[in-house]
Amino acid sequence: MPAQELTHRNLAVYIHIPFCTKHCAYCDFNTYVEHWQSRIVEETVEAICNDIVQTAQALPESQRNRPLVSVFFGGGTPTFLSGSQLTRILTTLRNTFTFLPDTEISSEANPTSSDSEKFEQMREAGFNRLSIGVQAFDDRLLVALDRFHTAGEAESAMRLARSAGFTNINLDLMFGLPKQNMPLWEASLNRALELETEHLSLYALTLEAGTRFERLYAGGKLELPDEDAELAMYERSIEVLTQAGYEHYEVSNFALRGHQCRHNLVYWHNEEYLGFGAGAVSYLDGRRWKRERLPQHYIQKVRDGEDLTVESETLDxxxxxxxxxxxxxxxxxxxxxxxxxxxxxxxxxxxxxxxxxxxxxxxxxxxxxxxxxxxxxxxxxxxxxxxxxxxx
Ligand code: SF4
Missing domain, CATH: 1.10.10.920 (Arc Repressor Mutant, subunit A)
Structure with a gap:
């Protein structure tokens, strides 16, 4: 395996969509429960587009003209937006920055906000990679996580994505879940393999401060597999997936040949990226900064043309x-x-x-x-x- 190339020439863009239809029990991401027709959703889309244009105008030409190796829509739930809203943001990016013929354009997708029309619109707009938040192919585990989809809906999202023409799909799975044992974990891994996904990201459940899971655990009301059981699940994943032909290319990530996630490689190579949307982080010219977290504040500041930065550090x-x-x-x-x-x-x-x-x-x-x-x-x-x- 060749060693990674630690250049810092690549530039990526991250777009944060800070909305979900429901809040999962373990999640501490910057996301807010909204109805998809709420005014704030459309206002956020408009603000992200204006943020992209305003930020680019303020960049020196040498930075603005750097080609984007990848664009990643994350959240929250990007597919909470309609196909035309996602297209509008991507079109604004295309009209503002330079794309390569093979720029990786990914979006996270949630099984409950996935439909064929949306996926087709996304493919037409140029999205070429999807990352579906499955977490487990087991309805009882999904209920325990407060996820709002079933295993069947996750499978159906995968099928819809394939029919729409996506040939580069990641599935997110979690281990170390309440009531999860080795056979259940193996069943989820095997189901992902049967679906012939190109990429798998496996995450151990972590108890983040302020989440419902953290409170339940502190109150002795949440039983989790112990550390040894969790490590055994991780080691078993490595065996199962490498035997199935996946390259274990990063601590938590596995890919079929040619399907490593270019966006995440930008992070692991410590290369530069620009983040747009509420709470998004950027890293450029030795400086890392974060945008206003609350969508309302973010929208207002973009409208007023104010500085969106709430935290900034210059890295020595x-x-x-x-x-x-x-x-x-x-x-x-x-x-x-x-x-x-x-x-x-x-x-x-x-x-x-x-x-x-x-x-x-x-x-x-x-x-x-x-x-x-x-x-x-x-x-x-x-x-x-x-x-x-x-x-x-
Ligand atoms: S769908 Fe994802 S971002 Fe939204 S609450 Fe659940 S884990 Fe968090």
Whole structure:
């Protein structure tokens, strides 16, 4: 497997759609329950379009003319919007930025807001990748998560996407769920394989502050599989999916050949991106900033032409270097020390000698033929292992 290319030439765009029809028990994303016909939804679409144009006008030409390697509509639930609203945002982007013939254009999709007309409109507008939030092919688990779709509806969303012409589809699945055991987890994985998805993202349930799950757990009312059971599910996924021909290319992601998610690769390569929409994050020229989170405030500020920034940080050399390693080592191909040297002008083996030594002693990292790479053991403890590279 070739080592990743840690260039920082690529530019991506993220569009945040901050609405859902219902709130899932585990979710802490910046999203609000609305009716699709609420005025605020249309106002948000208009604000995102104006945000794109206003932001581009303020960028130096050299930045504005950089071709977009990927565009990703996330949320919330992007398919909460109508096909024509999604098309309007994408058209505004196309009229404002430079696209490549093969720019990856993805949207997250929820099974309950998926229909053939919407998917066909999206394909026509140029969307070429879908990421469907399935989470589990089991109705009891879906109810426990407060998801508002059934396993059958998730399968039907996949079929509709195929009929509309999508040939690059990701399914999100979760493990470590309440009442989930190994046979249930294997059943979900096998169902995803039967549906011949091109890509799978697998997430362990995490208890985020302020969620219903966190409150239930704190009150002793939520039983979850223990850490060993959760790790066993993760390891089983690696076995099942690699045997089925999927490349395990990132800690949580698996793809058939040629279907790695280019948008997420931009993040893992620590490359640059612009975010539009309430709460969206941008990273450009060594600065990372976040937009106004509340849709009402976001809309008003766009209308008034005000600065949308609510948080901003300029990343120093040590942080950028540490984050690049931390993100890049999530990739199973590892990081080329030579590419790091070219990008940062330092020898990572000398610069991080003690961190690398510590991780190697624990058996979590290898350094061979100019490639730093997590071992299988390091992969299982990736979050803990990778924090080593962040400045204290
Ligand atoms: S659909 Fe997704 S974004 Fe919306 S509440 Fe559920 S997990 Fe959160």
């Amino acid at each position: 050399f040590a942080t950028t270097l540490g984050e690049t390693l931390m993100l890049g080592l999530r990739l199973r191909a590892g990081i080329s020390t030579q590419i790091l040297q070219e990008r940062f002008g330092i020898d990572p083996l000398t610069h991080f000698a003690s961190e690398i030594q510590r991780l190697q002693t624990r058996g979590w990292l290898t350094s061979e033929s100019g490639i730093l790479r997590l071992t299988h053991q390091g992969l299982l403890l990736a979050n803990e292992a990778l924090c080593e590279f962040l400045p204290t």
